[in-house]
Structures are given as structure tokens and as C-alpha cells.
Amino acid sequence: MGTKRFQFNTETLQYEQRSASWFQRVGRITLKTVLSIGMGFGLMLAYSLVFDTPRTQNLKRSREEMLQQVAMLQDLVQSASSQIGIIERRDNQVYRSIFEADTIPQSVRHGGVGGVDRYADLADVPDGVQIKHLMENLDQLQWRTYVQSKSFDEVARLAFEKDQMLHAIPAVQPVSVKELVRISSLFGGRRDPITGQGRMHAGVDFVGKTDTPIHATGDGIVIVATNSFNGYGNQVIVDHGFGYKTRYAHMNRILVHEGEKVKRGQVIGAMGSTGRSTGTHLHYEVLVKNKPVNPLLYFNDMDEEEYEQMLAHAEMQDLD
CATH class of the missing domain: 2.70.70.10 (Glucose Permease (Domain IIA))
Known part of the structure; x- marks a missing residue:
């Protein structure tokens, strides 16, 4: 309730309540409104600093899930890298050796992903370092898989030619032993x-x-x-x-x-x-x-x- 204001009437020699002007009434209402809005905003700001909003909670939850998925993918990539490493060693030491093919050097098997940094923009993104590392590992795994696939193609061709050669070499007598005099x-x-x-x-x-x-x-x-x-x-x-x-x-x-x-x-x-x-x-x-x-x-x-x-x-x- 607003404060009442009085003034002395010299004619009646009495104190009479003074009526506020329209401008004063509007000013008081505006001031109260501004103060109320400011107080509400301040309370909301204080609440947000202490407690997460539902939107912030959802964002944090999504970020945690994403980081968990990135970590899981890193584990899968590492496991796949180990498996293809076993295949690469077996390919060089066994398959290519059998068919007298040159071994594929590590520089070739692990190359092919250099040059321009394709994921440089991720450096400025939150958690971009982990994502960048994952993408680079995926690129290298893809390259190693490609090289190994081409090696298997070559080994298959050599095996086919070897099989053809084994059948083509003149390796038996032209006349049956039973019919040979x-x-x-x-x-x-x-x-x-x-x-x-x-x-x-x-x-x-x-x-x-x-x-x-x-x-x-x-x-x-x-x-x-x-x-x-x-x-x-x-x-x-x-x-x-x-x-x-x-x-x-x-x-x-x-x-x-x-x-x-x-x-x-x-x-x-x-x-x-x-x-x-x-x-x-x-x-x-x-x-x-x-x-x-x-x-x-x-x-x-x-x-x-x-x-x-x-x-x-x-x-x-x-x-x-």
C-alpha cells in the first residue's frame, strides 16, 4: 500500500490528503513493474547458477552419452586395428611368402592418410580432440583394410596362376605304363x-x-x-x-x-x-x-x- 501524503489547507486550516497526479501514478506503477521484473530475472539468474535448467540437463546428458559412444568406438577401432595387424603379419610371413611375392612394408600399410588435416576444424569444438583422434584412427583403419584387400586380391591371383601352372606343367607320361612296350x-x-x-x-x-x-x-x-x-x-x-x-x-x-x-x-x-x-x-x-x-x-x-x-x-x- 502506497504512502499517503497530506498538505495544509490555509483556507480551512486543516490537513487534507493530497491526490497524486496522473503522471505520478503512472510513474509509480512503472517503477513497481520494472522492480518486479528485475527481481524475477535476478531470482531466475541465481537459480540457474545454482541449479541446471531442464535444457542444460538434457545437453549435459547428451554430451556424456556422446563421450561414452566415442570411447566405445575407440575401443572397437583399437580391437579392429589389433585384428588386422594379425592378418597383416600372417599375410607377409605366410601367404605372400608361399607365392614368392614381396612383403608389403609398414610404411605402405600405415600410410595414405597424411597431407591436409581434414579435421582441423574439430580443434575448436568442445570435446573435438577426442572426436578428431577417433576420425583419424578410422581413416587409418580404412586405409589398412584397403591395402590388405588389394594384397588378398594379388594372392588370390597368384594362387589361381599357381594352380593353373601346376595343371599346365607337363608332369605325366604321354603313354600309359600298361600300354607301353x-x-x-x-x-x-x-x-x-x-x-x-x-x-x-x-x-x-x-x-x-x-x-x-x-x-x-x-x-x-x-x-x-x-x-x-x-x-x-x-x-x-x-x-x-x-x-x-x-x-x-x-x-x-x-x-x-x-x-x-x-x-x-x-x-x-x-x-x-x-x-x-x-x-x-x-x-x-x-x-x-x-x-x-x-x-x-x-x-x-x-x-x-x-x-x-x-x-x-x-x-x-x-x-x-
Whole structure:
């Protein structure tokens, strides 16, 4: 309740209550309003300094949850980094070693994330250091995964080529042991059966009956299947890739055509005595980078004892 004000009336010689002017009344009301608002704001400010507002509490709760998630992701990244480290070591020491591939240096496996700082802006953000560290670790993990994936691609390719090579190398006899009569001439220098002069025999001669099946000794593509005029008669040449070729000469019949893909063990012809030959046999050659080598060195389908027996029973009779 406001203070009453009085003034002395000289005419009535009495104190009379003085009425406030309109301006005074408005001023008093305004002052009270301003004081009330100021007091309310002050109380709210004091409360906010002592107690968190619901919005502040939500923000703090969200920040704590975010930091917990960042810490959890850091643990997951660290675990993944350890796991890929095991794979990287196994890749270098085992897989790449088996296929004689160069190891991948650590500088390559852990590189690729340098240059411009992609997360420099996070330095000015609250808790930005932790987030920046997490993002950088994720980038490096992504790079290491990419490098390892490319390494596995290379190892898979090498394994495929190795498997192809193992199937392509001429590693078996061209004539079945059951159908082989004997070996008449081995690889090396010998007497020419027609001229009687010494010359190099570039293959091995397998003696058998006419039309004895002749088998491809490795996977490959037929590049020659014709009657030649250089003494080989009906001959087949198979390109096995990887620098290997095989020649099958003096056939009675050719059962494949040029450009045909053949598999190891596939029948490609029949034994005969065509061309420069004095008896039914197969002249078989193995060429490495177009140079003849001893075919016996590639017969993986016989053990040492069988190999020695074959040499002991070989009758050095020259047929071509």
C-alpha cells in the first residue's frame, strides 16, 4: 500500500490528503513493474547458477552419452586395428611368402592418410580432440583394410596362376605304363638310325602298338596339329603357357585340332610311324622357352624306383 501524503489547507486550516497526479501514478506503477521484473530475472539468474535448467540437463546428458559412444568406438577401432595387424603379419610371413611375392612394408600399410588435416576444424569444438583422434584412427583403419584387400586380391591371383601352372606343367607320361612296350631312346646325344651319324636326340621315344592312345601331359592349347615335312610326320604341339610346350610326333592319327583346349590325360592322338621313322613309336619332347629339356625330369607320376627301372629297361634302339 502506497504512502499517503497530506498538505495544509490555509483556507480551512486543516490537513487534507493530497491526490497524486496522473503522471505520478503512472510513474509509480512503472517503477513497481520494472522492480518486479528485475527481481524475477535476478531470482531466475541465481537459480540457474545454482541449479541446471531442464535444457542444460538434457545437453549435459547428451554430451556424456556422446563421450561414452566415442570411447566405445575407440575401443572397437583399437580391437579392429589389433585384428588386422594379425592378418597383416600372417599375410607377409605366410601367404605372400608361399607365392614368392614381396612383403608389403609398414610404411605402405600405415600410410595414405597424411597431407591436409581434414579435421582441423574439430580443434575448436568442445570435446573435438577426442572426436578428431577417433576420425583419424578410422581413416587409418580404412586405409589398412584397403591395402590388405588389394594384397588378398594379388594372392588370390597368384594362387589361381599357381594352380593353373601346376595343371599346365607337363608332369605325366604321354603313354600309359600298361600300354607301353618299352622306351627305345632317351634324351641326349645318340646315333642317327638313318644316317648312322651322331646327333642330338631332343626327346624320348616311347614304343608301343599301332594306335596306342597318346595323352596330353598337361593342360594347354593345341598350336600345331598337322603332318609336317621336317621328319616329325603327323605331330601335335601343345602350348601349356608359362614357357612350356610339348611335341608329340610320328602319330598314326591326330585326334585334336589347332586352337583346341586340352586337359592333362586327354587323348590327343594315336601312335604310329609317320615321317622320318623306322618303327611304331611316339617321339615326345618338352620345350621350356622353346629349348628342349629332358622329359624324364617332368614325370611326377613315377617314384624314384620306377624311374630307375625305366632307365634300366630302356633299349637304346634309335627309331627316328
